[in-house]
Amino acid sequence: MSVYQMRTGSWQTLIKPAAEVRYQVFVQEQNVPLNIEMDALDNECEHVVIYDQQGRPIATARLLPNDHIGRMAVLAEHRGQGVGALLLKTLIEMALIRGSKTVFLSAQLHALPFYTKYGFNAYGEIYEDAGMAHRMMRNELSN
């Protein structure tokens, strides 16, 4: 079984590893324009970065002040090994610790079944963001 390390912190402390992973996943792989990928909200968020055994950053995500989870990204070669689940459970735990009752996210349609596994339910219409189909999801943490 793989051993991972994890760091949580501000954008200031995690900008380098988080931006590196996000650039590879969103800009290079999913063709999201860099000016959309990097927004002004990062400074207000709590961030998580997961590292492999060699200390290389392989996954990241952020939790906004309004309890929205965003920028969930696992490098392609590390997918399907539980890293995304670890990331998501950590963000939910961080939200619970600060007293949040519900967490939200804007899910790319392909990822809906992934988030459903961890208690998220889709609501509202499908919409387009950064050229991809999305749907809102929420997870009532008290349930």
Ligand code: COA
């Ligand atoms: N559809 C259905 N099930 C999925 C899935 C998908 N797209 N992705 C993962 N799962 C399932 C896995 O099979 C696994 O199930 P199991 O526990 O029964 O074996 C479980 O969810 C956990 O998967 P895990 O290996 O932890 O997920 P991951 O590390 O591959 O990360 C993403 C999932 C979505 C974060 C990853 O695919 C990713 O970074 N994609 C590119 C960026 C992206 O699209 N981000 C989402 C933006 S909303």
